[in-house]
Amino acid sequence: MTQVAHDEQDLVVRAAEGERAAFDELVRCHQSALRGWLALRLNRHHRAAVDDLAQDSFLIAYQRLADFEPGRPFGPWLRGIAHNLLRAHLRRNRPQLHAGDSLQDLFDGLVVQRVEDEDQVDRIAHLRRCLERLHAATAAVVRGHYFEGLSLEDLARRSDRTASAIGMALMRARRRLAACIAAQGKGSALVGGGGA
Amino acid sequence: MSDDIREQARELKRRWDDGSITPAERERLQELVVADEALADELVDDLMVDRLLRQAGAGADDEAFVQEVATRIDAQRTATDRSGSRPGHPHRRRPTPRPTPSRNRPWPGILAACAVVLLGAAGLWLALAETTTSVVSVTGTATIDGALADQGMVVPAGAEVAVDTGASVALRLAAGGRVQADQATIFRFERATTLRCTTGRLDCLIDHRARAVPFEIVTPHGRVRVIGTRFTVEVGASTVVSVEEGVVTVRESIAEDWRRVTAGERAVLGQVAALADLPGLLVHYDFSAGAGSVVHDRAGRSPALDLTITDGDAVRWLPGGGLELLAPTLLTSQQPAQTVIAACRTSDAVTILAEVRPAPPMDADDPLSFPRRIVGISGSTKRRDLTLGQGLYHGDPALIEVRVRTDLSDENGRPSIASTEGVVIDRRQVIIFTRDADGRCRLYFDGRPVAIRQVLAYDDPPVAWGSSAASDQMLPGSLDDWAADMPLLLGAELDASGEPKRPWQGTLYRVAIWDRALEPAEVAQLQRPGGSHATGHDVDGE
Numbered sequence: 001m002t003q004v005a006h007d008e009q010d011l012v013v014r015a016a017e018g019e020r021a022a023f024d025e026l027v028r029c030h031q032s033a034l035r036g037w038l039a040l041r042l043n044r045h046h047r048a049a050v051d052d053l054a055q056d057s058f059l060i061a062y063q064r065l066a067d068f069e070p071g072r073p074f075g076p077w078l079r080g081i082a083h084n085l086l087r088a089h090l091r092r093n094r095p096q097l098h099a100g101d102s103l104q105d106l107f108d109g110l111v112v113q114r115v116e117d118e119d120q121v122d123r124i125a126h127l128r129r130c131l132e133r134l135h136a137a138t139a140a141v142v143r144g145h146y147f148e149g150l151s152l153e154d155l156a157r158r159s160d161r162t163a164s165a166i167g168m169a170l171m172r173a174r175r176r177l178a179a180c181i182a183a184q185g186k187g188s189a190l191v192g193g194g195g196a
Numbered sequence: 197m198s199d200d201i202r203e204q205a206r207e208l209k210r211r212w213d214d215g216s217i218t219p220a221e222r223e224r225l226q227e228l229v230v231a232d233e234a235l236a237d238e239l240v241d242d243l244m245v246d247r248l249l250r251q252a253g254a255g256a257d258d259e260a261f262v263q264e265v266a267t268r269i270d271a272q273r274t275a276t277d278r279s280g281s282r283p284g285h286p287h288r289r290r291p292t293p294r295p296t297p298s299r300n301r302p303w304p305g306i307l308a309a310c311a312v313v314l315l316g317a318a319g320l321w322l323a324l325a326e327t328t329t330s331v332v333s334v335t336g337t338a339t340i341d342g343a344l345a346d347q348g349m350v351v352p353a354g355a356e357v358a359v360d361t362g363a364s365v366a367l368r369l370a371a372g373g374r375v376q377a378d379q380a381t382i383f384r385f386e387r388a389t390t391l392r393c394t395t396g397r398l399d400c401l402i403d404h405r406a407r408a409v410p411f412e413i414v415t416p417h418g419r420v421r422v423i424g425t426r427f428t429v430e431v432g433a434s435t436v437v438s439v440e441e442g443v444v445t446v447r448e449s450i451a452e453d454w455r456r457v458t459a460g461e462r463a464v465l466g467q468v469a470a471l472a473d474l475p476g477l478l479v480h481y482d483f484s485a486g487a488g489s490v491v492h493d494r495a496g497r498s499p500a501l502d503l504t505i506t507d508g509d510a511v512r513w514l515p516g517g518g519l520e521l522l523a524p525t526l527l528t529s530q531q532p533a534q535t536v537i538a539a540c541r542t543s544d545a546v547t548i549l550a551e552v553r554p555a556p557p558m559d560a561d562d563p564l565s566f567p568r569r570i571v572g573i574s575g576s577t578k579r580r581d582l583t584l585g586q587g588l589y590h591g592d593p594a595l596i597e598v599r600v601r602t603d604l605s606d607e608n609g610r611p612s613i614a615s616t617e618g619v620v621i622d623r624r625q626v627i628i629f630t631r632d633a634d635g636r637c638r639l640y641f642d643g644r645p646v647a648i649r650q651v652l653a654y655d656d657p658p659v660a661w662g663s664s665a666a667s668d669q670m671l672p673g674s675l676d677d678w679a680a681d682m683p684l685l686l687g688a689e690l691d692a693s694g695e696p697k698r699p700w701q702g703t704l705y706r707v708a709i710w711d712r713a714l715e716p717a718e719v720a721q722l723q724r725p726g727g728s729h730a731t732g733h734d735v736d737g738e
Binding site for chain 2: 020036150154164
């Protein structure tokens, strides 16, 4: 067992014995990867549910610590909980949100096929590192849209370009980020043609 | 697939992203994706990065997420304990709790009002000409990360905005719209689209437009997500959301589901019961009489343990509630505090709450004048059951010390517990001490646990610490040793000759004692009206 895995087992044991700080540390260690895992599986109609489902997963994990089998890795067990919550959420919310959007269904299905692997890659962490490597002007557009909540029109006004030009710039940026994330993950695919 | 076709597909995907795609274009894009695997992979990559970026940009920051999970766990544990059942609880058993009345709400706690409301001015709508959050106007004292706010000042991401009582500040949002706040409001922009408000009131006018990232306000009790509207958020002991136009969705910290609040409706998050509803309350003084020489016990038990002010000229009643101790005096029960003593001897646990504003101590240079007694059950300066005081004998005059007599301590309740950080002089704050039946002690300032240490002795060296600092310390032993003949005293205690000694100066707002250790979630609810505020100039009703 690696040192990281050993430390994690120690946290799980201590959390099961009632040490809250140990469980808080487990949350800290796994929250980014779990939220990224959920974010990939939830399209724009369910985007707001990512953090809610992630929190629910940790709450259930806390309640079921006594059921957790010692020696097993915590991440996959946690994702199993999240997977069940995800399915229930989609069952409850699908009819209201995008009935009949076959293109959305197509893309959702393709994403699920791509990420069906149960690896423990923290893609959000990879993404953050890759963001730092973007050219400054490109990073500004990406941060403006995704982190500051600016619309394409807002960004276009700021840079004296059209909204469609901003949209294409964002696509090019995402392509670069995809290649970078795949390189960070070293085989956990986020590159065209890469398997999962 | 030719480059032209690939480029066409990318353009169609872009239009699909921003919602401008036509039905015919949608069908065309679907055909292209199905027909070419490499194109499908490229567009799926794009979609996945888009989803990761939206999560990275819109989700709570990492530590805030951890804290929200911790808050929900605490809330669920409190709710579970209230119902008396712990199905499948993985943790070790605590001592058998006293029977508690059944409750409808999962949140016991106190309603400490004081949302300071600023109703937005005359519909000032700010067009989105700027893409930074900046100050539109400021009246009185407001700060941004400690620096005085001024018109035109940019509010960077992560900055904390604090608005003093009587002051007002209006901000234009980078995310589009306006937020106005005044009167003891504190909030912080975690990012351009997420604002965390810990106390006060915000009047929000958010631009009606499609958002890449929803605008949210996070409070201690839940979240308010903007769909496009005008609304107010008042944060005190609970969060009240009032919608004037449009609709928002809200979610309690302990809940799973969002619910809509539409124009004309109002939602309350984190609604809690009054302090008096917390089980095990033995005495409760709210200093609301406004006049006279008697401080009434509002706990509702019989007999009530009213207190008599020994020197009426040494105190001043505050119009909005509170009693200022201007000179050495003593508030004492006329009989021994037998109901308190008997209950704590049975439960082996106790909680003391003291909401106070400490005055600069007189005789601060005289180390023998400390600790100053705030609340206690004692017979003399060397014989006590319980005392919460300010300052250490021969030590820091701002630390809080608590002495609890057990069968393992001396008659003076030593070794004792002391905080490692001091209270703030001339600032209103809530101090809560808990000791459970195992002897585990905790101390909180305004709902926040503070590190504490054991105090063994005072003379050699000035303070002899018995432990390193930690969030809890043990004072083991049974409270069955409590003497039954001691009165309850506030503001001082009696020496052997019956003279007031160790007088404390400041203002008393609330004092309460329970016969159990309140849970952290319950303590978090017992915030003072208006919450903590850096300036210390809050509403006293004067």
